[in-house]
Amino acid sequence: MTRPLIDLRTTPHGGRSLFAIQPIARGTVIFACEVPFGHVIxxxxxxxxxxxxxxxxxxxxxxxxxxxxxxxxxxxxxxxxxxxxxxxxxxxxxxxxxxxxxxxxxxxxxxxxxxxxxxxxxxxxxxxxxxxxxxxxxxxxxxxxxxxxxxxxxxxxxxxxxxxxxxxxxxxxxxxxxxxxxxxxxxxxxxxxxxxxxxxxxxxxxxxxxxxxxxxxxxxxxxxxxxxxxxxxxxxxxxxxxxxxxxxxxxxxxxxxxxxxTGNAFGIWDGDSRDEMLGWGLWVGASYFNHSCCPNVEKTRVGRAMHFTTSRSVEIGEELCISYIDTNQSITQRKQDLENSWFFTCQCQRCQSEEPDEASPH
Known part of the structure; x- marks a missing residue:
């Protein structure tokens, strides 16, 4: 019997989230949500x-x-x-x-x-x-x-x-x-x-x-x-x-x-280019992934299914996170997008390291 790779846990910062319970190699499909519970084109x-x-x-x-x-x-x-x-x-x-x-x-x-x-x-x-x-x-x-x-x-x-x-x-x-x-x-x-x-x-x-x-x-x-x-x-x-x-x-x-x-749905995009959003859907299980501006998981739509694949190797105990937004943006724009669409202030490792030092001169 194959040992599970991930576990669902309650966190102090983001409700329930998924964590690695054994080392996971880069490129591993760790989760697949086969159909949206509701969707519209x-x-x-x-x-x-x-x-x-x-x-x-x-x-x-x-x-x-x-x-x-x-x-x-x-x-x-x-x-x-x-x-x-x-x-x-x-x-x-x-x-x-x-x-x-x-x-x-x-x-x-x-x-x-x-x-x-x-x-x-x-x-x-x-x-x-x-x-x-x-x-x-x-x-x-x-x-x-x-x-x-x-x-x-x-x-x-x-x-x-x-x-x-x-x-x-x-x-x-x-x-x-x-x-x-x-x-x-x-x-x-x-x-x-x-x-x-x-x-x-x-x-x-x-x-x-x-x-x-x-x-x-x-x-x-x-x-x-x-x-x-x-x-x-x-x-x-x-x-x-x-x-x-x-x-x-x-x-x-x-x-x-x-x-x-709002806060749990995923856009249905035209492909990897993500030039056009064709509609949106609610893939319920997929909503367990929290956000990080330095994610270790990538999401990909395969037909109606939503697949989640590690983008780097992951250690035991690491939280498995995707990105909800375009992470190439500045910290100011990232925080604004997350607050406006997902109603939280990001405190991921990257945002903390990029946060301006209020004590430093302008």
Whole structure:
């Protein structure tokens, strides 16, 4: 029996994290998270990204006729049309349960009456948060806003009236699709309609329990971006109105996903060049890796899977870290990016060594 290479531990500085429990050579794949619990491909890229393996048409030459789009597609009567890079990917996708169910749900979301709201009007009047964001953001204020939206959605008549004039930005609709895909995943798991791939390194019997174990960034996110509270409430109301009855039972899941999406999600990029971000996803087990500006692990997307490989040799007891940002930036820019997107001040070894000495003259 192969001895495990890594262990999940609680740390005083970053929640739970992964550590080496024996020496690990450079280039060792130490972790693989096979599928995202929830994901979305941006609207502008859906004809260019394979629904099964996320291959990007513009970065390949497979489709000679039009190098920026795929020609193979699935367009069942009840589902949103999706595209594939090969017939093999189409067969894999259609033989599963989750992909077609998500396509069905996305078709329903696409039929919703949505009035496009300009960015300049984002902070304007909306009955879902009539007084706008609270002047002082507290957890109590956020909790009360969610109580109020629960009251709204408890009446189908009031919910239908609100949604008939709902103003959703394009990004709010993308967020709705991400949350809906996660709801489908949970529904499928609960009804044992398919076997979800789970990590062999961090075993789990319930992927939803893993989602709840992730750190919530709700208060930090709303404090930094007060407008996001109304956006999340609109997403919630929209899903309550649009999803079929058997999935509406899971919509309360939405708040937990939205609270953990920021700070735990990974971008779906076009490849090693990372020139274009095609969407994003929540690979739950992958979120156990903490950040360092001098990481010893590299992440690579292989189809739908996220693989993690040591970038140097690692000793027993070392924490295994990836980089959340571009580490070629200055310490000032790195800290700003981490504080704005992940809500923490980096204290890694590199940042401590590069921190200016306040006592030294300017």
């Amino acid at each position: 941006y609207k502008d890229y859906r004809r260019e990204v394979c629904a099964q393996c996320f291959a990007y048409a513009a970065s390949t030459s497979r489709n000679i006729g039009d190098p920026r789009t795929w020609s193979i597609r699935s367009c069942r009567a009840t589902a949103e049309t999706v595209w594939f890079c090969t017939d093999e990917c189409k067969v894999i996708w259609e033989s599963g349960v989750i992909g077609p169910l998500i396509a069905d749900v996305n078709a329903l979301l696409g039929k919703g009456k949505i009035a496009t709201r300009s960015k300049s009007a984002r902070d304007g009047y909306d009955p879902i948060l009539p007084n706008g964001p609270p002047a002082q953001i507290t957890q109590d204020c956020i909790d009360q806003a969610w109580v109020d939206v629960e009251d709204l959605v408890s009446s189908r008549a009031r919910l239908s009236s609100y949604c008939s004039t709902m103003n959703l930005e394009d990004m709010e609709l993308e967020i709705s699709r991400l949350v809906a895909s996660a709801i489908v995943q949970r529904y499928v798991f609960d009804h044992r309609l398919a076997n979800l791939a789970v990590s062999s390194i961090i075993p789990t019997s319930d992927p939803w329990a893993e989602v709840l174990d992730l750190q919530s960034s709700e208060l930090s996110n709303v404090s930094l971006r007060p407008y996001i509270l109304a956006a999340h409430l609109r997403v919630y109301a929209f899903l309550c109105h649009s999803l079929p009855k058997h999935l509406r039972l899971y919509v309360p899941t939405a708040r937990n996903i939205l609270a953990r999406d």
